[in-house]
Amino acid sequence: MQYIVDTANLDSIKHAIEFYPVAGVTTNPTIISRERSDFASLIKDIRKLIGNDKMLHVQVTGSNAEEMIEEAKALKDYVGGNFYVKIPAIADGFKAMMAVHELGIKITATAIFTQQQALISARAGADFVAPYVSRLDNLTSDGVQVVADMVQMFNNFDIKTQVLAASFKTAEQVHKVALAGCHAVTINPELFSTITYHPMTNYAVDDFNADWENAYGKDKILDLLK
Ligand code: E4P
8 A cells, every 4th residue: 555645735745755655745725725825836846845756646626627627738747747637526527537538647536435436437547546534434434445345346347546545534544444455545744653653662662772772882883883
């Protein structure tokens, strides 16, 4: 499972890519608008920060298929590198996905709440589908099960589209979609430390350091190898 960071905040992205194996950045209009900065410079700055190899997902805002297609073309040219255009799983979105796919632009179908939205998006040419786990849970649906169903459907029909689960609040949700075979998750920057933190790990490290210091004082490995 690949890990992607779900933010447009440059400091948070910088921290995430420095400390964790992050495969890319996802944004959406809400995430972008939180930064209160010039859209064009912001996405350029994100691309510069993460380099050309990591994925950068940027969502269209057009209100019909034609606008979405034009935005997808313009964004691909402007953002460059490993770019994915995010297109919502609505009727105009599916129409846009089919055209954008024909143009060779990579697609993440987004705002997905049902298994059939995911399957239709895959058939329309999406490379990733992004189901919203917490928002499903909040509707008393089962976000993890919806993700598991999508993985199974894609396996059943030998579909290459990958599930990029989004909208996470807890480490447990992230863990459970991993068990379901989810291909990628996009999580907010804070969740990276939540999913990897355990007090016993810190306790063990403190213990190792104390034992080392008892034997070798302040000398570290590099001092002793001189
Ligand atoms: C992903 O790109 C989604 O837009 C995002 O994860 C939604 O998360 P939220 O439900 O926390 O807003």
